[in-house]
Amino acid sequence: MTLFKHLFASFLNSRHLARLFRRSELPLPTAQGAAKVLPNQLGLALGLAAREAQDALFERLTSGSNGLSQEAAQAVLERDGPNEMGHEKALGWHQRLWQCYRNPFNVLLTVLALVSWLTEDVKATIVIGTMVVLSTLLRFVQEGRSSRAAERLQALVSNTATVLRDGQSCELAIRELAAGDVVMLSAGDMIPADCRLLAAKDLFVSQAAMTGESLPVEKSAEAPSAAITDPFDMANLLFTGTNVISGSATAIVLSTGNRTCFGALADRVVSSERAPTAFQAGINSVSWLLIRFALVMAPLVFVVNGFTKGDWSDAFLFALSIAVGLTPEMLPMIVTSTLAKGAVLLARRKVVVKRLDAIQSFGAMTVLCTDKTGTLTQDEIVLERHADISGQESEDVLKFAFLNSHYQTGLKNLLDRAVLKHVEMLNKLNLAQDYRKIDEIPFDFVRRRMSVVVSEREDHHELICKGAVEEILSCCTAVRQGEQVLPLDDAMLARVTEHTRSLNAQGLRVVALAVKEVPPQKAEYSLADESDLTLIGYIAFLDPPKDSSAPALRALAAHGVTVKVLTGDNHLVTARVCRDVGLQVDGVILGPDLDALGDAALADVAERNTVFAKLSPLHKERLVSALRGKGHIVGFMGDGINDAPALRAADIGISVDSAVDIAKEAADIILLEKSLMVLEEGVLQGRRTFCNMLKYIRMTASSNFGNVFSVLVASVFLPFLPMLPVHLLVQNLLYDVSQIAIPFDNVDAELVAQPLDWNPRDIGRFMLFFGPLSSIFDIATFGLMWYIFGANAEAKQTLFQSGWFIVGLLTQTLIVHLIRTPKLPFVQSLASPALLAATLAIMALGIWLPMGPLAHAFKLQALPMAYFPWLLSILLAYAALTTLMKRVYRRKFGWQ
Template identity: 70%
Template sequence: MAQHFFKTGFAAFLHSRRALRHFRRRLMFESLGTPAHTVPVPAPLSQALRQASEDDAAAVLARTGSHAAGLTEAQANAIRARTGPNEVEHEKPLPAWLHLWQCYQNPFNLLLTALAAISWLTHDTKATVVIASMVVLSTLMRFVQEGRSHRAAEQLKALVSNTATVLRRSQGNADASVPTERPIHDLVPGDVIVLSAGDMIPADCRVLQAKDLFVSQAAMTGESLPVEKHAHAASAATDASDSVLAAANLLFMGTNVVSGAATALVLATGKGTYFGTIAARVTAVERTPTAFQAGVNSVSALLIRFALVMVPLVFLTNGITKGDWAEAFLFALSVAVGLTPEMLPMIVTTTLAKGAVVLSRKKVVVKRLDAIQNFGAMQVLCTDKTGTLTQDKIVLARHLDALGASSEEVLKFAFLNSHYQTGLKNLLDHAVLDHVEMATELRLAQDYRKVDEVPFDFQRRRMSVVVSEQDDHHELICKGAVEEVLAACTRVQDGAQVLALDAPLLARVQALTGALNQEGLRVVAVAAKEVPPHKSIYSVADEADLTLIGFIAFLDPPKESAAPALRALAAHGVTVKVLTGDNDLVAAKVCRDVGLAVDGAVLGTHIDTLDEAALRLLVQQQHLFAKLTPLHKERIVRALRANGQVVGFMGDGINDAPALRAADIGISVDSAVDIAKEAADIILLEKSLLVLDEGVIEGRKTFSNMLKYIRMTASSNFGNVFSVLVASAFLPFLPMLPIQLLVQNLLYDISQTAIPFDNVDEALVRQPLRWNPQGLGRFMVFFGPISSVFDIATFALMWWVFQAQTLAQQALFQSGWFVVGLLTQTLVVHLIRTPKLPFVQSHAAWPLMATTLAVVAVGIWLPMGPLASYFKLQALPLAYFGWLVALVLGYAVLATVLKRLYVQRYGWQ
């Protein structure tokens, strides 16, 4: 079933702009152009939220018909049947007729339709049929491909969907509840949810309980700093003109928890939320084109400008030389059709969709199809080391006292800290909890009771819990980064005695931790102090005058796949830079173990001293950055982008979200925190650089196939028009009738429909690929005239060898050029698809071989078969085919020679 699912279009549905609503919230709000708090909200919603803010928790629960322990399953189902799923207004799947209309609407189809209408009005029925066939072919192929994507949407969403921790009340016990993970779209008003650092707020909520809760509301208000939230009821005297977003006890859909923990009551879901009231307006806003879309648009504009110049020239040349302005007009229309890359939208859609399908099989979920091009263009990858360079299986290797002796007491304090904290437990916490025996764990849990905690944040880099031992005395236990914990310590415990932390002892302690870091161990300090038993609320200010108990050291061995993955990325032109909040010695040791050359490490404190110009220079030279805050990571990514590089950032933590948004291509994993997945463009189902490298290569293959079509179309069009101008100036009749030109163009288009499925040379994906419209113009002018040389040779052949010199013999002349033109145009597909020798050094995929062979066969059969008279073609003499072979081979040889000269001078990509 899963295999069938992936084959049916997988991440292509994202091109249809449908799902993953939670991932798109920030983009949606930014597209409004103004902060969300300036958007008017319906008065009933504003009043309901304000009332919930002013009521105490009991009153709010009573009004919603809920309970402090949450709803029962039956209650939740009944409410969901009434309110619907927790989904905001979004770009819904289009009806089939409207989707078909949108597939038809592009500049090329509209131009062809206008030409078809003109042909109809001039009673050229055959031309009308052929042009209409081109439009139908392009539209239907795009419609079918995108339709498959739509049908896979709901299954795709499940791959990277977010969940919320919901309290479900037992039917038998009104006060008992069980925390369960539920999809966000299942939430209903009245649900009680548990939040911790990294969680997205899934609905509009009223805080019931909170501990050091800080929420980022940047997506809603534009505020860059997190806002503290609490459970206290707001004063009824609050200025009514104040936005409800300022309420300190309300949480809003689309924001996220930065630190702390909370229990909250869901007030509104889906369209009934603050976010939902303006989502419909957001979906109607036209997005700013991405780099990929801008590239496609620039290429389209180039081809259209070329047509606008050449078509009038063809019209005037034929009108002046032949004197038949009506026929010249029809011929110019046919040339305009030939110059129109009507298959470009279909080729782009099919190529991107096919690339997304292949990426899905490589465990890479593409959230936005045009991100594939940025994936392939990536020049620098910034990544953390944990889980990418290392195994992400951290084990507690040592538990030592402050002077280096093994200590069970340190392990006990570390366990209590990890066990009782309610924030986002990281891998180090899990390693501590897994290390302690079950019997010891049960005894400690029975002997101790939690009093309070001071949650972790990225400035302090430590967190504390306060516990009461058998309700006797209170103990504050602090765990965190060595430097930050030592900064809060004044004493050191050495066995039964406590020593003052003077300079010599501090140097000894630092030497111990440095030695552990040199071994590649991540060291966490543990400190404690006894606090007054009458106190129940603690803050950061209490993390002072601590006694250092000791250290816990963790081992995260390097991945076996890391070294070959780094070599593969380097071979493919991707520079890897490690950005970590960890110790610089540990990070350097890991980098050396996996073969990543680093010349020291740049610390976050040093980055703080640099201006943007100095930072831009530094990030180019260095590859390891340690002890970073989220802001440091974001600054590094922006500095790399300012240097003109395409930057990817791979992260899975809440501290990675700013850098993920700042990067050209944000990469996360399915196990990441909600906010990291929301900010990413690509989701890896496996946290591995090898998977990432495979994705990069597939992105380049996808882009390379799109470039093939664009180059073929541009160069072929230029050559054809040049040939037409030459022939029109000297021949007493048209070199090819409008209907013949249209049929030739239709057959040529059919031969190119398999390009998205073509093979790509390994050499073409070794380096990042980017749009280069200027290079396209040069390529067009360089290769276009090659076909004209052999077109002119064909004119001479038909004129002097086969004596097709009069109006009565024009059908023979036109048939001869029809076949040569079609065969050389079809052959150019194979010549330009690779810089290598076609058919020998590089083979096209079988679908492309099949379509081109079929088109060649049809092209030769048309003048020789029963339909020849219908298209005003004439059977060619057998002697012609010997000349045909010579012309085609000559074309292939000349094109190959000039291709090598072009590669030597300009390169291929």
């Protein structure tokens, strides 16, 4: 046994057995933001196009104000190709079949089948070939189903665009757009390609998906100044994947497909070859461990039998069969089937698995990084308070807020909609009946405020200004408290500031309201009129937590998964939401504070703290990589283009079906519902998958080790082979068939309570611990057949081999139930009906083969009835000893 321990120690100390469940990460961007990962050539080309004279631009693109002609557009499409992004190319069926076949076990078995054929052992060739074909085809079918489900999820960012062709407006599929096309844009449209504006009116565009900016950006047709070098800061450029919030525009297409900024970012994700996942590395390390074991033991059996029996030809065939028996050829199929079953179950929970291996990472995940909006919260802003400056509820404040939101025609954001909805719910839409609109001063993101001017009963004009607290205060000289108007002095300013901070700390987003009475004769108003205002109060908004967030977080915590919030939002609001949903806030860190930290310091900060706010895209990626560097298995949930690098950097990337295309491309898991509850189910399913795969590996490894140990003992003392090669092959094939039901087996609840870490070293230890137990009863069977039933000469070797064939197969099959659970089998933990049926059928078939009409074909013979009471005794004793040793093993090493 000491020899075997040293042997395994050398196997297990391989450098390849690195920590599992890791994915190699992409190189980090060198600077912040999406713009910083654009190729220099693309950035320069966009800058030149933004400043180019309009006539020169039309001439270069062979276009004009009426757009391209159909002939010109067709010529451009033939030159540039369709306007679509390069996705990871799907493999053809023959390539997928090759991938399913190409694993160490199948290659080894193919070599063994070839050797069997060359030595004219037809039966062995057929049996080994059947194993390879069965394993490959089952995996091919299962992966094909999962692949087709993932393909159905892929969708373009937008389907059609309004285009001018030959001067006529028409709707075209986005893939049919060509450089030089003139497109018409309005609120709600996705930008279909990289464009330059020709004309724009009150145009606001959300670039959050590209740059991570939380607020929309105002765009205009004016050329940028020479000081602006970043394409994303150029007001006359529009980018694929962004969308129009408000206003309208006419723009000319500069570039399409992979030549766009979107395409450059997509190419960074798609073109980088995906390194083998840590799960794949782990499976491969275990595979090579078992193969190395077979490569040592098979020659040892060959030498022992050659010297003791003198027939080197038979010894070679027998050693060949031992090599096949030691190879867990069904491992790839069991792994794929188990993962595919998990994918099917998750699909029922609105989770689509793009890559089967990701299910395993779900089970191993220890840290989940997620955004706040839409995940912890409902992503639906509601008006929570309308109060005067002292915090008392005020109908006047609500009325003026409604008038401002109702009459403005510019950017109607979520806050405006929340005000209008709140008033509608209160059935107070008559608030505007005494007013008519005179003018408005539109919102912009420099002033961060907007004003409307209304006339009350044609008596006087009222300017109502709404915006960010600090911007409103900068225009105010007085405050209204009750019926009094008081000056806004330093003491009052401090009081107002403290009150708004208190509201922020409660998780509320605060907007201030100020008014000013102006003469009724004036008809037009400008920014200069936003002065000498009187602050009347605040409206405060809340993005309410989801009802499912708190129980989901409790469930994830109970299962050993730590949730960290990574957001670009306000830190006070984020911290309050976290507290509301029961997420313990162990420190709040702001994005700018991370810039000065080195990798080691960042890793410590990432591990200690829970909430990270005001983050840029690079901050998110650095935090994910830092957590992985500290040994955590990290899941990242994101849905924007700026999330794609972090999605790839994480061990498991999670996105939603409403995400931008590149985020879905980078993700491993797609959620059809943006909820943490489905993630909890994914974690549990991943752990069940892990447990079922581990069962097969443990069963096969320990059983095979015990069989080889028994063969070595028998080979030394017996004058004939303890079992013929065909017996070993048939026994192995029957055992493998019984394992097909393992993916459908039940898993004990306590085995999935915490993240699972799989170490090949533990498998070797398990093999050494439980393998020799079966050898004890194999040797007892040898004595039984030799002394009790007189099978002690070559003339009676068939009787001996038949007796051991049944014992070997039944103990192998029984071990499935004995070590599938740390509990008492059949009593405290029962296998699934499918596994029970499969193992019972194989045990019955194993007894029938020597006793039935096919016995002669397999060189077996019927056993006397007196054999079966002995068989039952051996099986009961084996079950009792294994159950006892399970307790010893569990106390000493644990079960997982």
